[in-house]
Amino acid sequence: MQVTKKVALLLLSLVLFLSISACSFGGNKDTIRVSEVTRSIFYAPLYAGISQGFFEDEGIDLELTTTWGGDNTMTSLLSDGADIALVGAETSIYVYAQGATDPAINFAQLTQADGTFLVSREKLDSFEWDDLKGSTFLGQRTGGMPQMVGEHVLRQHGIDPHNDLNLIQNIDFGNIPSAFASGTGDFVQLFEPQATLFENEGIGHIVASFGTESGSVPYTVFMAKQSYMESEVEKLEAFTRALYKAQTWVEEQPVEVVAEAIVDFFEDTDVELVAQVVDRYRSQGSYATSPLVQPEAWDNLQTIMDQAGELPQQVDYTELVNTSIAESVTN
Incomplete structure (x- = not known):
């Protein structure tokens, strides 16, 4: 009987120790x-x-x-x-x-x-940046990094984004993909997964990466x-x-x-x-x-x-x- 009590007390002590340890080590995050x-x-x-x-x-x-x-x-x-x-x-x-x-x-x-891509409505066999001149371009919000990087890349390729394009920037960020899908614009600057999704569905075609073009x-x-x-x-x-x-x-x-x-x-x-x-x-x-x-x-x-x-x-x-x-x- 005495041995049984000792064993019970030992088991109780072990349970209490493990409970306290779990609280100590698991709750210290x-x-x-x-x-x-x-x-x-x-x-x-x-x-x-x-x-x-x-x-x-x-x-x-x-x-x-x-x-x-x-x-x-x-x-x-x-x-x-x-x-x-x-x-x-x-x-x-x-x-x-x-x-x-x-x-x-x-x-x-x-x-x-940069994480955006240039998407063309038409499938182009050989894209040239000059293809953008005179086109309607769905851009991003003024002052945001996507738009600033986009303009930087365009200038690097001899394109004045505010004079050589019909630049649309008054569409809310979340509505840009749907605006393009509904027929607005010849080109659009899109994040993933929308760019790949549009390409998979035949809505548009990725022709360039702004991230690759703009550098680190x-x-x-x-x-x-x-x-x-x-x-x-x-x-x-x-x-x-x-x-x-x-x-x-x-x-x-x-x-x-x-x-x-x-x-x-x-x-x-x-x-x-x-x-x-x-x-x-x-x-x-x-x-x-x-x-x-x-x-x-x-x-x-x-x-x-x-x-x-x-x-x-x-x-x-x-x-x-x-x-x-x-x-x-x-x-």
């Missing part, structure tokens, strides 16, 4: 709130990092919210509604130029090129307020370490494996279409394979903004880019 500017296959490494458990492995409970638009995303960050914003690097320059006392600092890049640029980056950068170094290091693992994983895995890993983030999207888009983006180097933002890419960003008349002031690379975290996890 650091919550990081991330606001993403949109939901896009362009951001595949982020979703892969979540689905493959890379953030969880680093002790991060990642709360991801889609805030739909650069203004909303930056408002979320600056008002402490998010710890990290995933958005275009140009927004950090806009905020800085407005005299922010706690500016947004770029600490890791997710995409390193910190197109979509993770940024945090300077105060958060200073107070939460270990959190950001863990986040960036997980991101780097995800970037490497996406680069190395077959596109079908990547597509299966992220398809649940895209409701009603066929996994084969996701694989097509991942293949297109990866083959042209759209996904950054390292979180480190390069000085040349930062300079290219400001050149593109300046040409578009949207650069409020030149900002030194070291002023708004923090490389210490990315360097610590990649070296």
Whole structure:
């Protein structure tokens, strides 16, 4: 009887120990709130990092919210509604130029090129950029990176976007694909998966990549307020370490494996279409394979903004880019 009591007490103690241990080790995750500017296959490494458990492995409970638009995303960050914003690097320059006392600092890049494609209504056997002259062109929002990059590429090919084209920019971002599908425009600048979907359905034909033509640029980056950068170094290091693992994983895995890993983030999207888009983006180097933002890419960003008349002031690379975290996890 005495032995039975001892065994019972021992088992009870073991259960209590395991329960306390589970609470101690399982409940110590650091919550990081991330606001993403949109939901896009362009951001595949982020979703892969979540689905493959890379953030969880680093002790991060990642709360991801889609805030739909650069203004909303930056408002979320600056008002402490998010710890990290995933958005275009140009927004950090806009905020800085407005005299922010706690500016947004770029600490890791997710995409390193523009993600849009030039889609023609007619199938062209041999596309030349001069084919655009005199055409009706469905562009993107004035001041946004897609439009600025688009204009930059057009100028590189001797086309004045505001004089050589019938440029339409008064259609809301979400309605551009449907406007083209209904017959508006000879050419359109589209993100994926819409570009590939239109090509598959015979609505349009991809004739050029703005990302390939424009070169390296910190197109979509993770940024945090300077105060958060200073107070939460270990959190950001863990986040960036997980991101780097995800970037490497996406680069190395077959596109079908990547597509299966992220398809649940895209409701009603066929996994084969996701694989097509991942293949297109990866083959042209759209996904950054390292979180480190390069000085040349930062300079290219400001050149593109300046040409578009949207650069409020030149900002030194070291002023708004923090490389210490990315360097610590990649070296």
